[in-house]
Structures are given as C-alpha cells and as structure tokens.
Amino acid sequence: MKNSYDAAVIDCRNLWKIFGERSGEAMKAVQEQGLGKLEVRDRFDCVVGVQDATFTVGRGEIFCIMGLSGSGKSTLIRHVNRLIEPTSGQLFVEGQNVNRLNARDLREVRAEKIGMVFQNMALMPHRTVLDNVAFSQEVRGHDVTERHENAMRAIDAVDLNGWDQKYPDELSGGMQQRVGLARAIAADPSILLMDEPFSALDPLIRRQLQDKFTSLSAEMKKTTLFITHDLDEAIRIGDRIAIMKDGALVQVGTPEDIVTNPVDDYVADFVAGISKLELISAGKIMEPVESFEKRRGPVDHNAWPEAEPDHSLDDLVNLSIATQHPVVVKADGKPIGIVTKNALLRGIQGEVEDPATLKH
Amino acid sequence: MADIEFSILDPFSSVDLGIAESADGVKGWAIANRSIIQPIKSFFNEMIVGIDTTLNAVPPLIMLFLLILIAWQAAGRRTAILVGILMTVLGFLSPNAWGLAMTTLAIVVSAVIMSFIIGLPLGILVGKNDRFESAIRPILDTMQTIPAFVYLVPVVMLIGIGNVSGVVVTVIFALPPLIRLTSLGIRGVNPSVVEAARAFGANPRQVLFKVELPLATPTILAGVNQTIMLSLSMVVIASMISVKGLGNEVLRAMGRLDAGKALVGGLGIVILAIVLDRITQGMGQSGRERGHRHWYEGGPVGLVLRQIKKPKINQIEEPQKTNA
Ligand SMILES: Nc1ncnc2c1ncn2[C@@H]1O[C@H](COP(=O)(O)OP(=O)(O)OP(=O)(O)O)[C@@H](O)[C@H]1O
Numbered sequence: 206m207k208n209s210y211d212a213a214v215i216d217c218r219n220l221w222k223i224f225g226e227r228s229g230e231a232m233k234a235v236q237e238q239g240l241g242k243l244e245v246r247d248r249f250d251c252v253v254g255v256q257d258a259t260f261t262v263g264r265g266e267i268f269c270i271m272g273l274s275g276s277g278k279s280t281l282i283r284h285v286n287r288l289i290e291p292t293s294g295q296l297f298v299e300g301q302n303v304n305r306l307n308a309r310d311l312r313e314v315r316a317e318k319i320g321m322v323f324q325n326m327a328l329m330p331h332r333t334v335l336d337n338v339a340f341s342q343e344v345r346g347h348d349v350t351e352r353h354e355n356a357m358r359a360i361d362a363v364d365l366n367g368w369d370q371k372y373p374d375e376l377s378g379g380m381q382q383r384v385g386l387a388r389a390i391a392a393d394p395s396i397l398l399m400d401e402p403f404s405a406l407d408p409l410i411r412r413q414l415q416d417k418f419t420s421l422s423a424e425m426k427k428t429t430l431f432i433t434h435d436l437d438e439a440i441r442i443g444d445r446i447a448i449m450k451d452g453a454l455v456q457v458g459t460p461e462d463i464v465t466n467p468v469d470d471y472v473a474d475f476v477a478g479i480s481k482l483e484l485i486s487a488g489k490i491m492e493p494v495e496s497f498e499k500r501r502g503p504v505d506h507n508a509w510p511e512a513e514p515d516h517s518l519d520d521l522v523n524l525s526i527a528t529q530h531p532v533v534v535k536a537d538g539k540p541i542g543i544v545t546k547n548a549l550l551r552g553i554q555g556e557v558e559d560p561a562t563l564k565h
Numbered sequence: 566m567a568d569i570e571f572s573i574l575d576p577f578s579s580v581d582l583g584i585a586e587s588a589d590g591v592k593g594w595a596i597a598n599r600s601i602i603q604p605i606k607s608f609f610n611e612m613i614v615g616i617d618t619t620l621n622a623v624p625p626l627i628m629l630f631l632l633i634l635i636a637w638q639a640a641g642r643r644t645a646i647l648v649g650i651l652m653t654v655l656g657f658l659s660p661n662a663w664g665l666a667m668t669t670l671a672i673v674v675s676a677v678i679m680s681f682i683i684g685l686p687l688g689i690l691v692g693k694n695d696r697f698e699s700a701i702r703p704i705l706d707t708m709q710t711i712p713a714f715v716y717l718v719p720v721v722m723l724i725g726i727g728n729v730s731g732v733v734v735t736v737i738f739a740l741p742p743l744i745r746l747t748s749l750g751i752r753g754v755n756p757s758v759v760e761a762a763r764a765f766g767a768n769p770r771q772v773l774f775k776v777e778l779p780l781a782t783p784t785i786l787a788g789v790n791q792t793i794m795l796s797l798s799m800v801v802i803a804s805m806i807s808v809k810g811l812g813n814e815v816l817r818a819m820g821r822l823d824a825g826k827a828l829v830g831g832l833g834i835v836i837l838a839i840v841l842d843r844i845t846q847g848m849g850q851s852g853r854e855r856g857h858r859h860w861y862e863g864g865p866v867g868l869v870l871r872q873i874k875k876p877k878i879n880q881i882e883e884p885q886k887t888n889a
C-alpha cells in the first residue's frame with residue numbers, strides 16, 4: 206500500500222497554524238469551542254492558515270493539493286521543511302519530527318532531503334542561473350566542480366542549457382520557473398515541495414514539463430507534494446489529490462474518487478468542468494454481468510466489443526462507435542461486466558449509474 | 566546660586582542640577598586614564614599619518630593618472646574625464662593646493678574607513694533587530710544634529726588636539742547615514758529570497774553574506790557616499806583642532822580676512838567632494854546598468870583583460886544582445 210504508515214515519507218498529524226499575536230489563545234478557543242475561521246479573525250484578530258490537517262504521502266507518490274486562493278496551501282507546504290512553525294500538531298519527514306530537529310540537523314534536511322519550488326520563484330537576482338541552481342550544495346560546502354556538474358545536469362533536465370551564465374532578470378517568467386525547478390532537483394533530494402511550479406508557463410511547455418516531471422519523479426522515486434490551482438494538472442500528475450478549503454482538507458483521494466464522488470458542493474464545483482474521458486475506467490461504470498443478466502435475461506456477448514477494467518471511457522467510446530452492442534468488460538478472459546451506451550454516456554458526464562435503480 | 570530665591574513662576578533659574586559642571590568629570594577621567602588612551606591614539610595617528618605621507622609621496626601627475634583610472638573603472642569614461650579636468654584645476658589653484666588636498670583626502674579616507682568598520686556591523690544589527698533600531702535611532706539623530714562645537718571640546722579633552730580627534734569628530738558626524746542606509750538595505754531585501762535561502766539549508770551567516778549583503782550593496786554604497794560627503798563638510802571644523810589640509814587653509818584665511826586663500830581652500834574642498842561623489846556613485850550603480858556584468862569587464866581592467874585573451878573578444882561583447 207502506498208499510504209500505509211511504514212512507507213509514509215511525509216506524515217502530517219493534526220496540524221494547525223494560526224497566524225497572529227494571540228494565536229495561542231485562539232487555538233485554545235478553537236479546540237474548546239470549535240470556532241470558525243471568521244470568528245477567530247473577529248475575536249482574536251488571528252488568521253487560521255491550516256486547520257487540523259492530517260495526511261500522509263508515501264514514497265514515490267505525487268500528492269497534489271488543490272484549493273482556492275487563500276485556502277492555506279502555501280502555508281501547509283511550508284511546514285514540511287519548517288519554514289513555518291505549527292501552532293499545534295506534528296509533522297514527520299521520514300520518521301523524524303521536523304519540529305524537534307535542532308538547527309543544524311534541520312539545515313541538513315533542508316539542503317539534502319528536500320527541494321522546494323516557490324510560488325513566486327524567489328530566485329537570487331545577484332547570482333547567475335548556475336549559481337542559483339548550485340546554491341543548496343554551495344551552502345553545504347560541496348566542492349565547486351562537483352556542485353557545478355550537478356547543477357548543469359539539473360539545468361539540462363529543464364532544457365535550459367546555454368543559459369547557465371545568465372542572470373534571472375535576463376530570463377522570461379517561464380524560464381525563471383524552470384530555473385526554480387532545476388534548483389529544487391539539483392541536489393537530488395528525495396522529497397520535492399512544489400508550490401504552483403508551472404503556473405507561469407504557456408500550455409504547451411506546461412504540458413511538456415508536466416510529462417517530464419512525472420517521468421522524472423517516477424524514475425527517481427521522488428516523493429512530491431504538489432500545489433496547483435489547475436485540476437487538470439492535478440489529475441494528470443497526481444497519484445492522490447487533496448482539496449483544501451479555508452485551511453482544512455475537505456477531501457483526500459485518487460483523482461477518480463474526487464471526480465466521481467465529491468464529498469460536498471465545494472469539491473463538486475471544483476470538478477464540474479473536468480473531462481472524465483481519461484479519468485474514469487470501465488471497471489468503475491460497468492454493471493456486473495449477473496445483475497445485467499438478471500435484468501435482461503441471458504445474453505450472448507461473443508460478438509460484442511471487449512475491454513479491460515482499466516480501460517478509460519475514451520477507449521470505450523472508440524470501441525462502441527463501430528457497433529450497436531454494449532461493451533463487455535473482461536478480466537483474465539472472463540466476462541465480469543457490461544457497459545451499455547447509457548452507462549457510458551452517464552459516465553462521460555461523471556456519474557455512475559447504480560444498477561439497482563435500472564429497470565428496463 | 567543659593568541666594569536666588571525659589572519662584573514657582575520661574576522654577577528653572579533657581580534650580581541648578583550641575584549638568585554643565587559634570588563635563589569636567591570627563592577631563593578628570595581622561596587625565597586618570599591617559600595610559601590607556603595614549604597607545605590607542607598613537608596607533609590611529611600613525612595610520613592617518615601613514616596614509617597622508619603615502620598620498621603625498623606619490624608624484625602629483627602619477628596620482629592624477631591613478632585617480633583617472635580609478636574613476637574610469639568605477640564610473641566609466643565620462644566621469645574619468647571629469648575627474649581629470651577637475652583635479653587638474655585643483656592642482657593649479659595654488660602651488661601648495663595639491664599637497665593640502667592629499668592631506669585632506671587622507672583624513673577623509675581615514676574617517677570613512679573608521680565609519681565603515683563601525684557602521685557596517687551596527688547597520689546590520691539595526692536592520693535585523695527592531696528593538697535595537699528604536700534604541701539607536703535617537704542616538705543617530707543626536708549625532709547628526711548636535712552642533713559639532715559641543716563635542717569638539719570633550720573630544721579634545723579626551724584625546725587632545727590633532728589628527729585623531731579630527732577623525733573622531735568627523736566620524737561622529739558622518740557615521741549615521743551609513744548605519745541608516747545599511748539598515749535600510751538589509752530591510753529592503755526581498756523576504757522571499759531570504760526564505761528560499763533558508764529553505765535550501767543556508768545558516769544565518771550564509772544568509773547574511775550570500776544573500777542579504779550582496780543585495781543591500783547598492784544601498785550600503787549610497788551610505789558610504791553620504792559618509793564621504795559629510796566627512797568633507799567637516800574638514801573646516803576639524804581644522805580648528807589642528808588638523809592640516811584644505812580646511813586649515815580656509816580657517817586661516819578667515820582669521821586673516823584673506824579672500825583669495827579662502828577661495829583656494831573652499832574650491833579645493835568642493836572639487837574633492839565632486840570627484841569622490843562621482844566615483845562612489847559610479848560604484849553604487851550596478852555594472853549591468855552600464856552594459857557589462859562584472860566590474861572587471863569594463864574600464865581599464867576590462868581593456869587589459871580583453872587584450873590578454875584576445876581570441877575571446879566576441880564572447881565578452883556578445884551577452885548584451887542576447888537578452889531573452
Ligand atoms: N505570514 C502570514 N501572516 C499572517 N497571515 C498569513 C501569513 N501567511 C499566510 N497568511 C494567511 O493564511 C491564509 C492562507 O494563505 P496561503 O498563502 O497559504 O494561501 P494559498 O492557498 O497558498 O493561496 P494562493 O493560491 O493564492 O497562493 C491566508 O488567509 C493568508 O492571509
């Protein structure tokens with residue numbers, strides 16, 4: 206299991222962050238009286254950044270965090286390398302409680318285990334691209350040729366070769382974001398924290414980088430916490446997605462889960478416009494063969510098009526366009542379910558028909 | 566004093582807290598601690614005299630040439646020409662004007678070095694610590710506004726007349742802008758860049774030296790520029806406690822109502838001020854504003870370097886054109 210406790214690389218437990226002078230009092234009041242974000246703001250002049258966040262990210266997993274502006278995504282991600290101290294709760298990275306680390310160990314974790322991409326890029330304007338990318342190795346005292354070699358490899362990986370001697374202000378916004386990405390991966394950390402890393406890129410390059418990133422992180426088994434505004438992006442690269450609202454994680458699940466079973470209207474609104482073609486699999490919308498036969502009587506499906514349970518709706522559409530028949534879903538050569546045209550159309554809308562309600 | 570009757574309408578004239586007299590204590594303390602003060606004083610005196618004799622030992626024409634080169638390197642060709650013309654004018658002002666100017670330059674250089682040694686660390690502290698800032702701000706205000714004559718006497722009591730006291734009174738007056746601008750520079754550094762440095766494992770010292778100070782450098786150099794200007798404006802007052810140079814010329818001319826001599830001294834100070842101002846302002850400007858990226862790529866040094874590795878000449882000139 207990806208998210209079982211042993212494998213959890215990032216383990217966040219009941220994390221709270223309240224900004225403001227009276228955060229202690231506010232925290233107490235929240236725990237005792239269950240105050241909401243607005244009440245805390247009015248009564249204590251404090252801002253709730255993160256509310257009781259609990260989640261784990263397994264090794265090699267890409268965990269996406271989505272939410273509207275101001276929902277606390279950046280605040281949450283900053284706890285992982287302890288740029289922010291939590292008001293309450295714990296955060297473990299590879300089994301170590303980061304809030305218990307002393308300053309030296311913390312710096313070591315930050316420089317060698319964690320790479321971070323910032324929402325506003327935060328490149329150092331007085332350093333060349335190369336020196337920006339090599340920064341984490343430089344502060345660790347690595348030798349010049351070694352760190353430049355690693356940095357050049359990272360610059361290569363984001364397709365910026367030839368730009369290493371330029372200064373950040375000589376680069377376009379998208380190129381600067383790629384420098385930020387190169388800086389994060391240069392020291393080959395096992396964990397990546399990415400705060401909207403691709404938001405300033407044009408759709409084409411964004412797509413390329415997303416693909417590059419997914420293959421890179423799969424190949425290097427990097428554990429990634431990935432913040433994005435863009436659900437398409439989250440779905441394309443995320444193994445799991447968490448939806449944040451007012452500092453709380455309202456739903457955590459696989460892309461398919463989130464799209465097919467939104468827990469509330471907020472999440473439903475988020476997923477409303479999304480195309481389900483690539484997301485939902487045949488296994489999800491098929492009606493089991495027995496229930497189908499109970500309704501329709503025994504059928505002969507030898508002439509029907511065949512699919513496997515993990516085929517996407519897109520594949521099913523292609524299969525059923527050529528014929529009048531439903532699609533039969535087979536696992537290991539045995540028929541296990543049927544997808545009718547109606548079920549397919551509903552599936553494209555993002556709904557899964559409950560066989561029990563079907564009559565005809 | 567005691568025979569003045571206390572009046573409620575005029576409480577001030579009848580009460581004497583003895584503040585003015587307490588300054589005498591300074592004198593007593595200075596006399597008692599002569600053995601500590603003297604060695605420090607002679608150390609600094611030797612440093613100032615050393616700079617003075619060095620500057621005066623260089624033949625004026627060579628010095629002129631050096632100043633032009635420095636100006637070219639720091640601020641570009643146009644400033645170099647200006648510096649050349651102005652310094653030539655200064656030399657021809659009177660037969661001894663050049664020597665006096667070098668002596669004044671030595672005092673200013675010493676004062677600026679002292680200000681820098683004191684001001685930079687203080688400025689960094691002020692920039693990082695709000696409490697320290699609010700504590701030190703009234704002191705800085707006092708240093709800048711209190712008339713120099715007020716501290717001239719106590720300083721002379723403590724360390725006697727001469728170059729060292731001259732530098733001390735100059736530093737008192739010229740230090741505050743350096744502290745203020747250093748602090749401003751540190752506070753003006755983009756916090757997200759500092760955060761990024763921390764996120765990649767930099768310790769506080771590395772954050773300071775690799776991020777904050779480099780980014781604050783233009784502002785700090787503006788502070789150095791201000792310190793130089795204020796030091797020059799103190800040379801006449803410093804000459805009252807027996808500091809030689811252009812200031813002394815003005816002071817003596819004033820005593821003798823010698824307008825010609827005053828003009829020579831005054832013009833000399835103004836010319837030095839313009840020259841130093843242009844050179845330091847040029848240093849504060851980033852090289853890239855002038856079309857090259859490192860200081861050693863422009864000016865005479867750049868010229869020499871390009872001569873040395875001539876085959877690479879295209880590579881050095883190209884980067885301006887390839888902006889994204
Ligand atoms: N340093 C801070 N001091 C006080 N409040 C803060 C601070 N940082 C963030 N907040 C508050 O915490 C909340 C969450 O901010 P955060 O930056 O995490 O949002 P976000 O989800 O990253 O938004 P965006 O998508 O716009 O980046 C906001 O209400 C913000 O005002």
Ligand SMILES: [Mg+2]
Nearest residue numbers: 278279280324
């Ligand atoms: Mg954010």
